[in-house]
Amino acid sequence: MDTSIITALNKQYNYELYASNCYLQLANLCESKFFNGFADWFKKQSDDERNHACKFGTYILKLNSLPGVEMVPPPELSSLEQFSPLNAFKAALELEQFVTASINNIMKLAMAAGDFATHNFLSWFIDEQLDSEAKLIEIIAKLTAIGEDVGALNEYEDELGEIKNDTIKLNFGD
Numbered sequence: 001m002d003t004s005i006i007t008a009l010n011k012q013y014n015y016e017l018y019a020s021n022c023y024l025q026l027a028n029l030c031e032s033k034f035f036n037g038f039a040d041w042f043k044k045q046s047d048d049e050r051n052h053a054c055k056f057g058t059y060i061l062k063l064n065s066l067p068g069v070e071m072v073p074p075p076e077l078s079s080l081e082q083f084s085p086l087n088a089f090k091a092a093l094e095l096e097q098f099v100t101a102s103i104n105n106i107m108k109l110a111m112a113a114g115d116f117a118t119h120n121f122l123s124w125f126i127d128e129q130l131d132s133e134a135k136l137i138e139i140i141a142k143l144t145a146i147g148e149d150v151g152a153l154n155e156y157e158d159e160l161g162e163i164k165n166d167t168i169k170l171n172f173g174d
C-alpha cells in the first residue's frame with residue numbers, strides 16, 4: 001500500500017472530525033438565535049460526520065495502519081460574520097465543497113496507484129458528497145426564496161427539524 005494514500009486517508013479522517021465540529025458550531029449558532037429546528041438539523045449532520053470519520057478510521061485499521069486523531073482546528077466559518085440561517089447553510093456548503101475536493105484528490109491518488117480497494121471504499125463518499133451538496137443547494141434556494149417571510153421560515157424550519165426526528169426513529173427501529 002502506497003504510504004501517500006495512507007497519509008491522505010488519515011488527513012481525511014481528521015477533516016471529517018473537523019466537519020463534525022463545524023456542524024456542531026453551526027448548531028450552536030442557530031440555537032443561540034432560537035432557530036432550534038435548524039440547530040437539530042445541524043446536530044444530525046455533526047453526528048453523520050463523526051460516523052464518516054469512523055468509517056475512514058476502520059478502513060485505515062484494515063490496512064494495518066493506525067488512524068491518528070490530530071489537533072482539529074477551530075471551525076473557520078468566515079461567511080458567518082453576520083449570522084442568518086441562510087448564511088449558516090452557505091457556510092455548510094463551503095465546508096462540503098472543501099471536503100469533496102479533498103476526497104476527489106484521494107480518489108485520484110488511488111486511481112493513479114491502481115489501488116482498487118481504496119477506489120471502492122471512496123466511491124460511497126463520492127456519492128455521499130454529491131447528496132450532501134445537492135441537499136444544501138436545495139435548502140439555500142428555499143431559504144433565499146423565503147427571504148424575510150417569518151411564517152414561511154418557521155414552517156420550513158419545522159420541516160427540516162422533523163427530518164432529524166425521523167432519522168432517530170429509524171435508528172431505533174420503531
Ligand SMILES: [Fe+2]
Binds near residue numbers: 016019048049052099
Ligand atoms: Fe463527511
